[in-house]
Amino acid sequence: MAMATSHSAPAKLDVAAYDALSEDERKAYDTARAQAQAAEQAALPYRWRQTLSDVDVEIPLPAGTRGRDLNVKITRNAITAGLKSQPAILEGALPAAVRPDDCTWLLDGSELVLHLEKVNASEWWKHVVVGAPEIDTTKIVPENSKLSDLDGETRGMVEKMMFDQQQKQMGKPTSDEQKKMEMLKKFQEAHPEMDFSQAKMG
Structure with missing residues (x-):
């Protein structure tokens, strides 16, 4: 099993602190966090990847392992996988619910x-099981080929969901909230005599 390198992730910044960085500082911060994250993921005893709708996990096993040697249990909110005679390789609560009947x-x-x-099917997972090293889901770039397979309306909806999720994770307004803010701003500009200080976005 690969061991984590000496990369040390810089402390996670909140949105305001990140926005206050210069462009060069942001690049250095992002690079350092990406390197530390990659080292953490490489140290795991499994590999995993995901799309918005599913997660695939690959666990290397000793040569000659047979199906009857395995202990695999997948429920709606937890997973256990490994060899019967040894501690589980992957075990814990899932970050979100799955459909056990559709898992294989x-x-x-x-x-x-x-x-x-x-x-x-509209959210990225930060890890396979709660407590494992997290990835930065705001940096995920979906495969263009997957998005291009969708029809225009569905693709637009998926891209909007992905954008809104990233905005929420960063504490920023969603696309709908941005539209409301823009509409309010235009209305304010058209009616400067009105007081909008108590206006609430609903």
């Missing part, structure tokens, strides 16, 4: 491959 696993050579179907 198979032994591919000397790898256990798990496929998890998310209940909420």
